[in-house]
Amino acid sequence: MDMVIKFLVAAVLAGTPLLYGTVGEILSEKTGHLNLGVEGMMSIGACAGFMAGYQTDSFVIAILASALAGALSALIYALLTVTFMANQNVTGLTLTIFGIGLANFIGVMMIAKSPDGTLKLPEHITAAMRSIHIPGLSDIPVAGPLLFSYNPFVYLGILIAILCGIYLGKTKTGLNVQAIGQNPAAADAAGIQVTKWKYINIIAGGAICGIGGAYCSMIINGGVWISDNVGGLGWIAVALVIFASWRPTFAIWGSFVFGALRILKYYIPQSVFPFPIAFYDMLPFLITAIVLVISSIRNRRNSNMPEALGNNYFREER
């Protein structure tokens, strides 16, 4: 029982960066922009968050810096695909290569400048990111650790996902945004400011991805900087969008399921299932591939996928 709770808690923790990436990408895709730069935006956010925390000792500034950096990198994507109408696939991919390169580059440079050859966040910050302990609530058996034992990132992530769910599903602006993703020409003719809302959504999505990146650099490795710290999570997030069928609230449990997959290897004893470690590492990608195939077999119409996904919009196109 203890083991199960521990496993579930660990799954939530491992799924949280995915949650950020997925929700951020949903915002972008809902306006019809498939941004393959999630990995890059997360890397840039990871780097900005970590370095800001390292320099300023402030947890809040670290989070804000990661969001801002994510937003700025999304701005590059938005500028190129919305205004300059560049190919979305190639732009996103370039953003990924650029983002990972930039983050690693800055990391190496900072390590070279540090006195002991490693970058470690100050104790003060790692403390702020430790699990919250709410007296009373956190001590309840089972429910306590399952619901009230996480670091602030987890709660923030769930909150953002729910807010985005309400925004897209329940508000008038959300309806307008959905219209843009389905048929930008119709949205435009209806008087919706297509360009403006595309920018807003893509940039907000980038900011959310950026925070997810900060989780990777600041929490996963115990506050020590390593290269490639996002490690492909951004790609899983892109795939998770499909798994969550473009609904931020579905993304919550979707990312926790994938979080569970990522940590399975530590919880399944080799004596029971003698699978090699590499198999478990492969599992999230394998399952995503399978999900892709299944979801493509299953639905045609009424899938939640924005119909204009991947196509840029120019009002005067003839």
Place this chain on the structure above:
Amino acid sequence: MADYAIECKKITKTFGSVVANDQIDLKVKKGEILALLGENGSGKTTLMNMLSGIYHPDSGEILVNGQTVAINSPVDAMHLGIGMIHQHFKLVDSFRAMDNIVIGTKGKRLTDKELSQKIKEICDKFGLEIEPEKRVYEMSVSEKQTVEIVKVLYKGADILILDEPTAVLTPQETERLFDILRKMKEKGCAIIIITHKLQEVLEISDRVTILRKGKSIETVETAKSNKQTLTELMVGRKVSLEIDRPEPEHVDTILKVVDLSVDKPDGSKGLDDISFEIKKGEILGVAGVAGSGQKELCETIAGLMQAKEGAILYKKTNLLGKTPSEIINLGISMSFVPEDRLGMGLVSTMGMTDNMLLKSYKAGKGPFVRRKPAKELAAKLVEKLSIVTPSIETPVRMMSGGNVQKVLLGREIESEPNLLITAYPVRGLDINSSYVIYDLLNEQKKKNVAVMYIGEDLDVLLELSDRIMVLCHGKITGILDARTATKEQIGLLMTGDTEDAAEEMTKGGQTNE
């Protein structure tokens, strides 16, 4: 003072090097219906798109209610009370009618109930009917149009622009639309209706402004004009409105369709148990509201779609089960001009030469394509059909619609088919280009080729075809002798109203079935 709802003064708009509008003037009063008449490509839609904020004029002035305005976006147009019903509906397919109506409006989100109520009020006022909960992709064309109209009325438009609103409607639906427009006019709305159908101009409008080649030619009172004068103004010279119709000679059956049923990819019925014949040396016209099974019919004969049951006998061989290339080799040629004109039949990024190769690239041994004959063929077509293009290597997407269609049809005819299926070959063409195409088809007919002509314009179908087959919801509702059939009759058959059509028949024409 503010007599005019809209005044356009010297509006000019260019696309790249093409001048679409050249110093155009236009005025419309409140409580008036103005028809904007012009051939395809004369700049009607461009002008209206500027009024609705889709395009922006390069120069010129627009006055709304006597005030100079700049309309930079559809939002601006909306604020000025201008609403446009586009020819290709601007609706989100997966949304319900009410969602489509409410998107883009200001204010807080209404509950479904409040919204339905508001929509109902508007509908009652103008005699419109819609189901607010229905999703757009489940709607018929005329239902979609109604949603578009409600959408602009909901946003408070009192200046309405309708771009070719009747192109997709049956004659009966058109009547209903005109009733609604007259009601709006009574309530003081200014209405601009874009069309190239003279009959409708005479029926509905108060005044007509005629555009030709991007210029405004003249504005006349409808009451003081007639078909002939309007045509001359539109085309710029005297034209005969007659289409040649040679008598068919050798009338052996070449294609026999028996009890054919086809399902669409989404599982709904595309063709429902249809049977008919096509004979050598005749033109069989096919009429029907868009989406009545025309596409399925073409694609099934061409081997692009699977039939559920039935048979297609071509000189005694069953075509079902054959691959598209086998069918091409039998001498059956299909050219379908879709709404975007380039979707099927031509490769938009390739030049004429490579497009000539499309169906014959496999010719000759070895792994390499032979471009020399294709080049010669392209040059020959340019000369024969007077195709205007900078060079035969220029991508066809840069050519004008008329030339593109000449390329397509020219290639099909050069392959010397026995059966030529052509769908919407004059879509988007001006009168002169259309006549070139009709001549090409008649030439084929004289060569004893069987031609199946799927068209939109009933007047043309009646004048060009020998027989007319009417499709409705995938069924054949009648096959008429084009020499005796009437437009009303076809219209009724298009809506599936076979009883009234039969009555109409006893008055005038008769079937040959």
Place this chain on the structure above:
Amino acid sequence: MNKHTKEPLLRTVKRAEMGNRQILILRLLAILLSLVAGGIFILCIGYNPFVIYGTIVTGAFRSAMAVQATVKIMIPLLICSLGVTLAFKMRFWNIGAEGQLIFGATCASFFALYCSNWNHVVLLLVMAVAGIVGGGLWGLIPAFFKVKFNTNETLFTLMLNYIAMYFVSYLQDGPWRDPAANGFSKIQRFDANAALDKVAGIQCGWIVALLLVVIVFVYLKFSKSGYEIGVVGVSQDTARYAGMNVKKIILKTMFLSGAICGLGGMIQASGSDVTLTMNVAGGVGFTAIIVAWLSQLNPFVILIVSFLFAVLEKGSSVVQSSFGLSTDCADVLQGIILFFILGCEFFVRYKFVGRSKGGDK
């Protein structure tokens, strides 16, 4: 009513078609601007951009050995770029060059490790075939699901990259682990018999790569299959209408696309690494996409661009040893260059118009 009379500052409009020369000038301008932007980046981190750029260029050419190293970097990049070009011409978003390269290398490595006593030429030929088949099959998987269920190929090929990578990780941890590497999990070095020979001091893969440039060019431009790829890429409906078997074309082309990348993997493993590691691709598959796109899918331009990228990479490693800046610098600069090129394509078809020129008098 009169509130809306102000025009926006800039509007986008379509421009008249540009001549080839103008387009070339535009692109060169974009590259120049990107170098300026890269220079500003270098300046921001506290270095002299001229010195860094200078070091990159001289670093790649300073000696025969440096040039050889540059070409060595170019080989897999060039081959993969040619591979993805086939798929891209068909508008099939093969982001899986990385995985196809890895899997091709893996299949080839099997023979290198377990049949090392075969005749040298036979062994290398078998390895090349294994690489081709392996990469081809890895490319065939997403194509199969695409034609069968219309599965999104972008994401699917992406997932296959990681699956291939962890498959190598499994091999080096388990069945192929080098027992002699006490405790360290790696695959043993290939026997010299399984290594590619050198020509002009560089592994002979460069000859294969150059041949592939010509082959891919001829295939796309003059062959019937190449014509089919072009038609399918523009419109599958048109292709079907012309009697083409679209599914077969997609499968065939993706097999070839993957096969070329797989051959690249064999060449990298046997010619450069002389072993198999998780890092055999090392991001080349991704960079190849950038190269192919930058080159507008023209094989000869790809040759030039991939060489320039190799110069950038080799030069960056010299910058690393001279200034202590990480080689990731190359990725950053590549990214910046492509951002500018992507942006400049806009100006080929559109232009901005300022407020003053508009309707108000």
